[in-house]
Amino acid sequence: xxxxxxxxxxxxxxxxxxxxxxxxxxxxxxxxxxxxxxxxxxxxxxxxxxxxxxxxxxxxxxxxxxxxxxxxxxxxxxxxxxxxxxxxxxxxxxxxxxxxxxxxxxxxxxxxxxxxxxxxxxxxxxxxxxxxxxxxxxxxxxxxxxxxxxxxxxxxxxxxxxxxxxxxxxxxxxxxxxxxxxxxxxxxxxxxxxxxxxxxxxxxxxxxxxxxxxx
Amino acid sequence: xxxxxxxxxxxxxxxxxxxxxxxxxxxxxxxxxxxxxxxxxxxxxxxxxxxxxxxxxxxxxxxxxxxxxxxxxxxxxxxxxxxxxxxxxxxxxxxxxxxxxxxxxxxxxxxxxxxxxxxxxxxxxxxxxxxxxxxxxxxxxxxxxxxxxxxxxxxxxxxxxxxxxxxxxxxxxxxxxxxxxxxxxxxxxxxxxxxxxxxxxxxxxxxxxxxxxxxxxxxxxxxxxxxxxxxxxxxxxxxxxxxxxxxxxxxxxxxxxxxxxxxxxxxxxxxxxxxxxxxxxxxxxxxxxxxxxxxxxxxxxxxxxxxxxxxxxxxxxxxxxxxxxxxxxxxxxxxxxxxxxxxxxxxxxxxxxxxxxxxxxxxxxxxxxxxxxxxxxxxxxxxxxxxxxxxxxxxxxxxxxxxxxxxxxxxxxxxxxxxxxxxxxxxxxxxxxxxxxxxxxxxxxxxxxxxxxxxxxxxxxxxxxxxxxxxxxxxxxxxxxxxxxxxxxxxxxxxxxxxxxxxxxxxxxxxxxxxxxxxxxxxxxxxxxxxxxxxxxxxxxxxxxxxxxxxxxxxxxxxxxxxxxxxxxxxxxxxxxxxxxxxxxxxxxxxxxxxxxxxxxxxxxxxxxxxxxxxxxx
Numbered sequence: 001x002x003x004x005x006x007x008x009x010x011x012x013x014x015x016x017x018x019x020x021x022x023x024x025x026x027x028x029x030x031x032x033x034x035x036x037x038x039x040x041x042x043x044x045x046x047x048x049x050x051x052x053x054x055x056x057x058x059x060x061x062x063x064x065x066x067x068x069x070x071x072x073x074x075x076x077x078x079x080x081x082x083x084x085x086x087x088x089x090x091x092x093x094x095x096x097x098x099x100x101x102x103x104x105x106x107x108x109x110x111x112x113x114x115x116x117x118x119x120x121x122x123x124x125x126x127x128x129x130x131x132x133x134x135x136x137x138x139x140x141x142x143x144x145x146x147x148x149x150x151x152x153x154x155x156x157x158x159x160x161x162x163x164x165x166x167x168x169x170x171x172x173x174x175x176x177x178x179x180x181x182x183x184x185x186x187x188x189x190x191x192x193x194x195x196x197x198x199x200x201x202x203x204x205x206x207x208x209x210x211x212x213x214x215x
Numbered sequence: 216x217x218x219x220x221x222x223x224x225x226x227x228x229x230x231x232x233x234x235x236x237x238x239x240x241x242x243x244x245x246x247x248x249x250x251x252x253x254x255x256x257x258x259x260x261x262x263x264x265x266x267x268x269x270x271x272x273x274x275x276x277x278x279x280x281x282x283x284x285x286x287x288x289x290x291x292x293x294x295x296x297x298x299x300x301x302x303x304x305x306x307x308x309x310x311x312x313x314x315x316x317x318x319x320x321x322x323x324x325x326x327x328x329x330x331x332x333x334x335x336x337x338x339x340x341x342x343x344x345x346x347x348x349x350x351x352x353x354x355x356x357x358x359x360x361x362x363x364x365x366x367x368x369x370x371x372x373x374x375x376x377x378x379x380x381x382x383x384x385x386x387x388x389x390x391x392x393x394x395x396x397x398x399x400x401x402x403x404x405x406x407x408x409x410x411x412x413x414x415x416x417x418x419x420x421x422x423x424x425x426x427x428x429x430x431x432x433x434x435x436x437x438x439x440x441x442x443x444x445x446x447x448x449x450x451x452x453x454x455x456x457x458x459x460x461x462x463x464x465x466x467x468x469x470x471x472x473x474x475x476x477x478x479x480x481x482x483x484x485x486x487x488x489x490x491x492x493x494x495x496x497x498x499x500x501x502x503x504x505x506x507x508x509x510x511x512x513x514x515x516x517x518x519x520x521x522x523x524x525x526x527x528x529x530x531x532x533x534x535x536x537x538x539x540x541x542x543x544x545x546x547x548x549x550x551x552x553x554x555x556x557x558x559x560x561x562x563x564x565x566x567x568x569x570x571x572x573x574x575x576x577x578x579x580x581x582x583x584x585x586x587x588x589x590x591x592x593x594x595x596x597x598x599x600x601x602x603x604x605x606x607x608x609x610x611x612x613x614x615x616x617x618x619x620x621x622x623x624x625x626x627x628x629x630x631x632x633x634x635x636x637x638x639x640x641x642x643x644x645x646x647x648x649x650x651x652x653x654x655x656x657x658x659x660x661x662x663x664x665x666x667x668x669x670x671x672x673x674x675x676x677x678x679x680x681x682x683x684x685x686x687x688x689x690x691x692x693x694x695x696x697x698x699x700x701x702x703x704x705x706x707x708x709x710x711x712x713x714x715x716x717x718x719x720x721x722x723x724x725x726x727x728x729x730x731x732x733x734x735x736x737x738x739x740x741x742x743x744x745x746x747x748x749x750x751x752x753x754x755x756x757x758x759x760x761x762x763x764x765x766x767x768x769x770x771x772x773x774x775x776x777x778x779x780x781x782x783x784x785x786x787x788x789x790x791x792x793x794x795x796x797x798x799x800x801x802x803x804x805x806x807x808x809x810x811x812x813x814x815x816x817x818x819x820x821x822x823x824x825x826x827x828x829x830x831x832x833x
Binding site for chain 1 (some may be wrong): 220221223224228229230232235236237303396464465466467513514515516519548549798
């Protein structure tokens with residue numbers, strides 16, 4: 001039995017696949033490998049498959065993680081190749097490892113690149129990030145409430161490239177504290193006078209483990 | 216290729232609009248000579264559950280110089296965003312506007328999707344009316360069960376394909392491809408050429424005259440088009456390819472699994488059921504072929520569920536052999552195996568147990584009618600004893616939920632017949648309570664559902680009057696009053712939708728203008744309860760000066776020329792008349808396996824059931 005952690009991408013082809021649908025997509029992909037994947041015990045067995053952290057719908061990523069076990073004894077490289085043979089467009093396994101530490105719950109932050117098509121300047125965006133509090137309405141289970149997302153934004157840098165503005169963002173990610181970059185975009189729209197963002201796209205570069213994690 | 220990026224963020228379930236699913240086929244535009252848009256006039260979730268689309272997608276894309284893509288009816292939020300942003304309806308594979316395609320093919324699965332065909336053409340920026348389109352626009356074709364009465368759709372569709380599509384769709388595409396390659400642009404010339412293909416119907420090549428009482432006086436074929444259009448039938452099922460590398464959707468669809476078509480046709484001949492007549496004769500695939508198909512499908516899709524598909528699964532001659540063989544490898548692969556509708560008269564307990572190893576979910580049976588007299592009228596050869604015996608059996612074996620399906624508004628039905636539906640529900644409940652408390656599962660639920668019967672072409676009831684809304688409501692009231700029990704739930708359907716369905720099912724070509732008017736008034740997604748606008752439909756009829764009751768609320772005489780009579784589905788009018796006369800006397804007809812009733816299908820193709828009986832009755 002091999003317990004595996006895989007690092008994978010979620011490309012533009014599948015960026016609108018929701019977390020639940022991605023789980024199903026992964027299960028089917030693993031079934032197509034022909035490997036004996038480990039299932040849970042009990043009356044209604046399901047594939048034991050864990051994702052590090054859900055990726056919001058519409059966000060692409062170069063660094064997602066999942067774990068599962070297979071009843072095989074082969075090299076990680078072989079597993080990687082086999083899965084990629086049967087993977088749908090947009091999903092690619094970049095790394096396979098038998099090292100399952102540090103645990104997914106140790107993840108506390110993530111790095112994003114957000115690209116804006118906008119008439120506003122980098123300075124306009126920067127000013128919002130420098131505010132002492134960034135209040136934004138957030139939909140929760142109990143209804144809409146106003147939250148301060150400033151403490152969740154760890155760093156954000158801007159640069160201009162052609163007619164686009166690119167934001168490098170490091171923010172809270174994980175089961176305890178988490179910031180969906182969409183909320184920060186909403187904040188820009190709220191705080192910037194004459195805000196004009198015609199389009200933006202969000203890409204997750206990586207999930208950050210607390211200690212240097214290497215495959 | 217259109218850029219959808221800017222709108223997908225703002226719509227529900229965006230992954231149903233993105234394409235890129237596993238096994239979707241992307242070809243190089245420059246390498247293909249004909250681009251076909253397979254249009255399903257309902258949402259992605261419904262369309263992607265449809266086996267017919269998978270079959271034809273496979274057949275077309277296996278042809279090198281044809282590229283078939285898919286398109287669906289966008290949900291209202293998507294439609295709005297598309298219109299706001301000037302995005303035209305597109306093929307899911309290339310995202311190119313459908314307008315650029317050579318052929319768009321709509322499958323007509325139910326009448327209430329007709330306005331969606333118009334909506335999709337409109338969203339594609341293709342003129343709705345056939346006469347307003349020259350060959351710079353795609354040709355619009357249609358098929359599917361509703362194409363056995365294509366007349367209400369004639370103003371919009373250039374040609375129909377009647378019957379099984381696997382062969383005819385390729386023949387038609389090849390003619391179109393060659394014609395276009397030759398550089399000619401005369402649409403009528405092309406349509407005349409298409410009309411020579413068996414199974415193809417080109418409505419613009421016919422003239423219809425009417426009597427003063429609005430019935431049809433005559434039909435005239437022009438330009439050498441055939442007087443009768445014969446449905447296409449594939450004779451050897453084992454030679455017929457079954458799709459294996461089917462598209463695996465990202466978002467959940469209604470039937471999200473490998474679907475195995477085990478046979479076509481049905482031996483039963485239930486008199487209300489159009490499918491039972493238009494899909495004749497019965498042709499089975501062998502268990503060996505089916506198992507091979509299943510194995511390869513599972514490998515190529517990674518699905519974890521397989522289901523059998525046919526009009527009556529338990530009539531498959533080698534069912535236990537097939538299920539044993541399937542289960543022998545599905546279990547090991549952690550794949551679920553499920554069975555659809557079971558008949559109550561040959562219910563196989565062992566089979567039901569095999570399929571539902573662990574969880575005892577509900578079992579569904581369809582007695583269709585409450586009284587024995589009515590069940591004989593509709594030729595549902597099931598008796599009360601079967602129903603009660605099976606109920607007892609399943610209760611004793613741990614099931615506590617039963618669903619019973621019935622129809623109301625059947626021809627020759629009385630209030631007494633309707634009342635017997637509730638009596639039957641109580642008898643089923645009674646079987647449960649007869650069992651000792653320790654030996655039966657707890658918490659019985661009997662769910663009774665009634666739908667309103669809609670008479671369809673090519674059935675013995677095609678001459679019948681359909682019940683009016685008030686007649687249906689009255690019958691539903693009888694059941695609501697008589698079905699008061701803690702363990703019995705009664706569900707019924709709104710009858711408005713059935714009324715409109717009935718009109719278009721047996722409509723003639725004059726109804727095209729009603730469809731057009733209704734669409735312009737905002738009717739679309741009619742099959743979705745929340746979008747069905749009965750008042751708009753009634754307005755549309757009024758504006759067009761057409762009394763809809765002419766189409767459904769009158770009994771037709773045998774000598775009336777019916778709008779669909781020029782189509783030959785194999786079963787003869789004489790046979791359907793005989794069946795209707797027997798229905799009036801509540802006489803049943805044996806199924807095809809017991810005794811051939813000479814339905815006439817042998818005029819089109821061989822019939823295996825008849826061959827087994829050693830006969831050749833024409």
